[in-house]
Amino acid sequence: MFKKILHPVDLNESLTEIKIRASFLYKMKAEDMVFFHVLNPGLGGHKHAESRLRHFQSALDEVGINVHYKVEEGHVASEITREAREQGADLIYIPARGRNFLMSSLLGSTTQDVVRLADSPVWVHKKRPDLRHEEQMHRIVFATDFQQAAEKCCQPVFFLGELVPELVVLHVGERAADPYSEQLRREHVNVKLEELKEQYSGYYRKVRQISRIGSPASHILDVVDEIQADAVILGRLNEPFPLHVMGSTCARVVSRVNSSVLLIP
């Protein structure tokens, strides 16, 4: 599924971290990996960057993934997404360093920009799964609105079944405007969730469903926190003009969740 992976790296990262992540990606059946670094335009540093990436590359010989590297100049997020497109990467893998709230709201974050701009799936690796202690993931959440955006997540959800024992299918809906419509809506949601459960139960040891009412982003955050999920899978709506002033559900989840996020555009 995710054979070719674009992995943007920071030159300050330690070799140990790079190794831990590579072995995690190897478990996710990655075959090719491109270390990618974007420099500020005009400031130079190409040689230093390349030698650092070469060092990473040689250290990973024993892991079993083909590693390449590339250095470019420009706007970081745009370069990452462009490179992913050109290389035909199956996944952009971003380890998210936890910047504090003030920093990220003032400076913006590259992760947020990549999430917004990417045309290929993005894995944002946050606190969980904590690779320093354990590589195994225990449970993941698939957030669905039963619409087009969620349908694109089907294949990745099947695929992750090989690595994760438990799947939680989460639907967050908007309350209908009267009790009768609300009852119909609930029945409809239950039928749909039951269908999804059946669809995925051959791939996971355990499948559960949860249905909530309210703001999607806050309920996703809530559920992920409650069941200590390792990752959450989301489909991104590709609206030409995003209508949400406070940012899309994806952006809000990515910025605040503790688990990893797999985003399917």
Next chain:
Amino acid sequence: MFKDTVFVASLIIVAGFVLLGIFDQELLDSISTTIHGGIIANFGWAYLLVTFFFLVFCIVLALSKYGNIKLGKDEDRPEYTYFGWFSMLFAAGMGIGLIFWGVAEPLSHYMQPPEHIEKESGQAATFAMRYSFFHWGLHPWAVYIIMSMSIAYFSFRRDMPPLISSCFYPLLGDRIYGLPGKLIDILAVFATIFGIATSLGLGALQINSGLEHIYGLPATDTSTLLIILVTTMLFMISATVGLDKGIQTLSKSNMFLAFLLVVFMLVFGPTAYIMTVFTDTMGGYLSDVLEMSLTVNPFLGHEWYKDWTIFYWAWWIAWSPFVGIFVARISRGRTIREFISGALLVPTLLTFIWFAVFGGSSLYLELEAGAAVGGAVLDDVSTGLFAVFDHYPGSIILSNAAILLLVVFFVTSADSATFVLGIMTSRGSLNPSLGKKIVWGVTQSSVAAILLVSGGLVALQQMAITAALPFSFVLLLMCYNLWRGLSAEAKEGLNSRFSRR
């Protein structure tokens, strides 16, 4: 929850305030003055902002794609003719107030405008007419429309009981049957009963001053009480007859009577002068409505705006649950566009004509004919109308007609109020039991009577207006809920997307 929580809780609250009014009127006065003054001083700006927002919301909604949605099922047809509908709208929304203030308001503004305008000048007269139009024009109806349209939509189209709490289903879900919903409904009963009691009290006072003016009936407590007693009997009869025959017939005949009165005043008064005033004030209103909507003059003359504009806005908002439920009840089967354009424009236009005729002729008397009607209004606002009639041929007949109008508006207001209170306290039954109607009818009249005698009427009015503050939020949330309901319907059709398998 008890079966009749809203009924019992509201009765207890009302009884509490009335007892306070009887036994310690000073305390009631000081409580109500403090709360009222505090709210007007601190939240006056908010009333202007929200009311203006409601007007914009109404216009946007009428012009939007939701305008074609019916307040009822798709196959429903309007239950009342345009004439019947407009008559009842008008009677419920303005009624007594218009007769009370038709002469008094323009003259009061003319005699006592805000500081930056010279008293008793031409400028003051223009200002007086423009602000009378403004206070009784589009804005109050926008407030009423938000309330009534939400109730009508959620009850007739989405089959919920016609209660204010029903409109909160998209936001609150099943909690509307719990404490939050009950609180909203109790607050509505509270505002309605106090609002209607003060209206009735003031109406009775004016009937009395009319009778004193014509027949020399002394304006004593006994005679006012007698008036309340007689009118109470009348509206109880109308209430037992029911909505279709009772209120509708009375409202229609009142419209007819009011129409006759206006035509008479127009023909036998300074016709050209009145029409000039009408045209000029219309122009001023149309060009200034945006500015007036948000004007509070914080640097000069702010007191005037607090006393008038902000007071009116609070009053319309506090009055909205009563008018809203009643208007919703009579508007089933009309589309949103028809409802908004009808309820926003027609009563406003009628009100403008009314003010142009009564305000215009009284300003004519004051400015051109040298009659001191302004002084009479300053002495006692309730006598202004009769003072103007004195300068017309057949003044006795006119005064009698005005008293009749007052009595009938009194009866229709009280009748529709008992009806609405009945609905609100029987969990939204559109046909509340006669027992409940009688309980509320007697309660509102006795509250009016008791406080008229003990002197707590103004305090009660101030208490009613305090309800405007929470109701501003209620109305804002209603806009949100209504929009949610309408957009859900536009997106997935009414229930069709979730059809059972």
